[in-house]
Amino acid sequence: MKRRGFLMASVAGAGLVLAEEAGVGGIAFAQADPLPSWNDTAQKQAILSFVQAVTTEGSPDFVPPSERVAVFDNDGTLWVESPIYTQLAFVIDRVRALAPDHPEWASTQPFKAVLDNDLAALSAAGEKGVIELLMATHAGISTEEFDAVVTGWIATARDGRFKRPYTGLVYQPMLELLAYLRANGFETFIVSGGGVEFMRPWTEAVYGIPPQNVIGSSIRTELRMVEGKPVLMRLPQVVFIDDKAGKPVGINAHIGRRPIAAFGNSDGDYEMLEWVTKAEGRSLGMIVHHTDAAREYAYDRNSPVGRLVRGLDDAAAQGWTVIDMKADWGRVFGFDG
Amino acid sequence: MKRRGFLMASVAGAGLVLAEEAGVGGIAFAQADPLPSWNDTAQKQAILSFVQAVTTEGSPDFVPPSERVAVFDNDGTLWVESPIYTQLAFVIDRVRALAPDHPEWASTQPFKAVLDNDLAALSAAGEKGVIELLMATHAGISTEEFDAVVTGWIATARDGRFKRPYTGLVYQPMLELLAYLRANGFETFIVSGGGVEFMRPWTEAVYGIPPQNVIGSSIRTELRMVEGKPVLMRLPQVVFIDDKAGKPVGINAHIGRRPIAAFGNSDGDYEMLEWVTKAEGRSLGMIVHHTDAAREYAYDRNSPVGRLVRGLDDAAAQGWTVIDMKADWGRVFGFDG
Numbered sequence: 001m002k003r004r005g006f007l008m009a010s011v012a013g014a015g016l017v018l019a020e021e022a023g024v025g026g027i028a029f030a031q032a033d034p035l036p037s038w039n040d041t042a043q044k045q046a047i048l049s050f051v052q053a054v055t056t057e058g059s060p061d062f063v064p065p066s067e068r069v070a071v072f073d074n075d076g077t078l079w080v081e082s083p084i085y086t087q088l089a090f091v092i093d094r095v096r097a098l099a100p101d102h103p104e105w106a107s108t109q110p111f112k113a114v115l116d117n118d119l120a121a122l123s124a125a126g127e128k129g130v131i132e133l134l135m136a137t138h139a140g141i142s143t144e145e146f147d148a149v150v151t152g153w154i155a156t157a158r159d160g161r162f163k164r165p166y167t168g169l170v171y172q173p174m175l176e177l178l179a180y181l182r183a184n185g186f187e188t189f190i191v192s193g194g195g196v197e198f199m200r201p202w203t204e205a206v207y208g209i210p211p212q213n214v215i216g217s218s219i220r221t222e223l224r225m226v227e228g229k230p231v232l233m234r235l236p237q238v239v240f241i242d243d244k245a246g247k248p249v250g251i252n253a254h255i256g257r258r259p260i261a262a263f264g265n266s267d268g269d270y271e272m273l274e275w276v277t278k279a280e281g282r283s284l285g286m287i288v289h290h291t292d293a294a295r296e297y298a299y300d301r302n303s304p305v306g307r308l309v310r311g312l313d314d315a316a317a318q319g320w321t322v323i324d325m326k327a328d329w330g331r332v333f334g335f336d337g
Numbered sequence: 338m339k340r341r342g343f344l345m346a347s348v349a350g351a352g353l354v355l356a357e358e359a360g361v362g363g364i365a366f367a368q369a370d371p372l373p374s375w376n377d378t379a380q381k382q383a384i385l386s387f388v389q390a391v392t393t394e395g396s397p398d399f400v401p402p403s404e405r406v407a408v409f410d411n412d413g414t415l416w417v418e419s420p421i422y423t424q425l426a427f428v429i430d431r432v433r434a435l436a437p438d439h440p441e442w443a444s445t446q447p448f449k450a451v452l453d454n455d456l457a458a459l460s461a462a463g464e465k466g467v468i469e470l471l472m473a474t475h476a477g478i479s480t481e482e483f484d485a486v487v488t489g490w491i492a493t494a495r496d497g498r499f500k501r502p503y504t505g506l507v508y509q510p511m512l513e514l515l516a517y518l519r520a521n522g523f524e525t526f527i528v529s530g531g532g533v534e535f536m537r538p539w540t541e542a543v544y545g546i547p548p549q550n551v552i553g554s555s556i557r558t559e560l561r562m563v564e565g566k567p568v569l570m571r572l573p574q575v576v577f578i579d580d581k582a583g584k585p586v587g588i589n590a591h592i593g594r595r596p597i598a599a600f601g602n603s604d605g606d607y608e609m610l611e612w613v614t615k616a617e618g619r620s621l622g623m624i625v626h627h628t629d630a631a632r633e634y635a636y637d638r639n640s641p642v643g644r645l646v647r648g649l650d651d652a653a654a655q656g657w658t659v660i661d662m663k664a665d666w667g668r669v670f671g672f673d674g
Contacts, residue, residue, distance in 0.1 A: 066541065066547055069549075143589055187549070189549075196590075196593065197593070200593040200594075204403065210403055210594070211592065211593030211594045212406075212524070212526075212549075212550075212591065212592045212593060212594065213549075214593065218590060221586050221589060221590070222582075222586070223582040223585050223586060223608060223612075228615075229615050229616075230585060230608065230611050230612050230615055232585060232586065232589050245559075245560040248560050248567060248569060249558050249559070249560060249569065252480055252558060252569050253533075253555060253558070254549065254591065255548065255549045256533065256534070256537040256548030256549060256551065257537075257547070257548045257549065271560060271567065274567050275560075275567050278565075278566050278567055279566075
């Protein structure tokens, strides 16, 4: 059954874009610049011309609305990931909050490292240590309890540099891009290495992306009856890591359709970008390059978070557009002047 | 970012339902009966009053549009599952199609049983045999190749009794129900024990449910580069069985939000119905009871497909509505008089 209708989407800070979304196509009448926080560079033009090509009926690149799928990495692509991933900040706060119930943590690594704020010891604990911390803070409670914990934390936690909620540290140009794509009939998804249930409690309010459009790493859940009611318990067992080659796997498992646009910022997004752009038909692959130490951060090849090496080396040959945050974004955050 | 708009959904065989879907709620103006293939019984009334309650702003049961999620089992709930699951008919046809490349199957069970049409031997092969058949017919090719195989089969295969395509054996009252819910701001999902990639190639055309809204059982996929292009190979390893206690797990993993309406037909849907209806707030749980041997099939407690025992025993106590196919449906199929 086809759905015909008129969608009117308000685009943040940009007046209105009125889009007629018909069963067979779509026409967008831009009444104002839909991407006001983007400087007028080739990068912005790449987005506009891609959207025009795939939404113009009769264009050789036309894509019907139901196949207009766009995927976005989260950490470093939609919100800040430096100096540490936000989910790691959550883990650290959560270990501290739970410590009174775990006196043994005062003398057990990697918990002791967190409680002592000992980054060297934490680093020495390696990936095994991180997984141990993740399981201690993410498992052993129900999905509803975990949702409440995340919701409470995200509402109160503040980052160290900007002294703002983490959900305030989302990139204004990317919010505009999400809204612009949706106004042109795209469905937008997050495809992140982060925990899916760490993101879902807040992505709809912050990005306009509902929980069912969030794909991420996950741990096992198990149905149990507790006092006559079904609950899903979170078990300390990783079932899926949505990073690198896992991203196309996650996209296929969740969406079942190949996206035509992908946005990332690190080499963890390389396979996703290839999956989207090495396919038949017009596509758009973009990499957010963190080049602005003044307004945000500057890092790439040697960064412990969001390391970007292959993406930079291969972008030109792959046909991917690199966004230079400093040059291409007029504002980084909504609170920027 | 909220989306405001006017959705006009054509409801099969029922004229038009015009629904104003606003960011804060939704009002449906029924210009014609939205469920014309449903007889005017308590079951139809249960659907109408539920939808009215959750979509009427100011109602104590009001649910905002983004939380209006409805889940549907597929086999026996949306389309025919008797005398054998359609996916098993696909397996049988596929074994026959692949047999020339596998001369050893002529003397190896369970393949020999399929080739000889020997149901006793096939039954004796048990679950292990079925999994062997599934893997031989569902794995070893890429996701795109499998999509093409399913698409070709579903377009040409005919069932034994009605001599129609399987996608023609979908229940007209349920198509109307899907459209009616969507016209009232619901997002509709399939939650099936069937293979997710067996359903996705055709659910959008048949049910109006796009691939990203189909949840099912799945096998492992792995990213590989073939002639410079990324492909996802289907490996012979089950990763998720979306049945019984797996249904709430699948719903949570995929949707991340608890549905408010669930529709099933067998005990494989019991935990899904409990997950949806044993929660805060108004909800609707319905079971399609196959009672019409003349127009479709009649089976429940002793059936090898769609066995329904606990659902019938507990429906009243659980507050679930049982749909009596013979009494409640004026038509079963679109081709019925």
